[in-house]
Amino acid sequence: MNRPSGLGRKIALRMVIVAMCGFTLAAFSAFFIYNWVFENYPGSVAAPDDWIPHTSDYLVIVLAVIAALAVAVFAGMQLARGIVLPLHSLAQAARSIADGDLKARASVRDGAAIETTALVADFNHMAAQLEALSSDMVTWNAAIAHELRTPVTILKGRLQGVSDGVFEMDAATLSSLLRQIDGLARLVEDLRVVSLADSGRLGLQKELVDLAQVVGELKTVSEPALKASGFRLSWRLTSVMLMADPTRLRQAVLALVENARIHATPSDLAIEVFQSGDWAVIRVADSGPGVPPGAERLVFQAFQRKTAATEGSGLGLAVVRAIAQAHDGQAEVAHAETGGAVFSIKLPL
Structure with a gap:
């Protein structure tokens, strides 16, 4: 040429x-x-x-x-x-x-x-x-419809059963309905976070926080489900002070923990907070099966699943990346020597 x-x-x-x-x-x-x-x-x-x-x-x-x-x-x-x-x-x-x-x-x-x-x-x-954006919009619409269909169908079926007298409106039925509603609420919130981040309008309420304290507050929330799934937890939290939005950070860490609960093999799970140079780091390391080679970037995209697990919306890691980037930080995944995955949120000090 x-x-x-x-x-x-x-x-x-x-x-x-x-x-x-x-x-x-x-x-x-x-x-x-x-x-x-x-x-x-x-x-x-x-x-x-x-x-x-x-x-x-x-x-x-x-x-x-x-x-x-x-x-x-x-x-x-x-x-x-x-x-x-x-x-x-x-x-x-x-x-x-x-x-x-x-x-x-x-x-x-x-x-x-x-x-x-x-x-x-x-x-x-x-x-x-433009072509890629149009294709992504079609994919997003189909994925959102798919994710909303399951809990809505369950809710409709349960409520129809109560209406027909098949189920009694007892504590167990109410608890089941509330779980589906909670799932819908999380899905809607995750969609909101990812959409706001993509448009550059994800707002943060920053304040001076101790990152170890922010993550430590999640022990009582996350430990019961993780232990019930067979995980052995290790919390290593070092005090690191920085300006950040504690609510959004808790949302990101919960997404990492939930991702490990759904996709990782029940075994040792380490949750760490420490300082590395000019970065505050939150790290969640599992014991396998890890992320397939070449999929390190894909896992942080919306509706991407690295396993065949049907649980979860496929938005958790996209939310993690969105919150990290809103703090001018970054979300990363690496391969552990044990064969597992090491997910990190790095935030500038």
């Missing part, structure tokens, strides 16, 4: 070509045509010391001007072709995208100007982003 050159260089080159052609024509007319005419028809042109041109002199001038104009028009058309054709392709692609064809792309020929090539490349990148 030919290396593109700048539009300014192309214009300058065309002007040089036109000037050189004009100079060449003038020199050719002066030295060759007049020399031939003087030798063969000395009376048909003005003498060298005669300032008044004859008819043939005007004819030579007109022919030279016509030839120069032809060269200039040709050079201009070539230059315009190199500019207009990509723009025409760009306009066609834009119309196709406006009509709903998000796969449409503009094209540019070899040797086009750098500016034109960059414009087409930027347009095609924008079109690709």
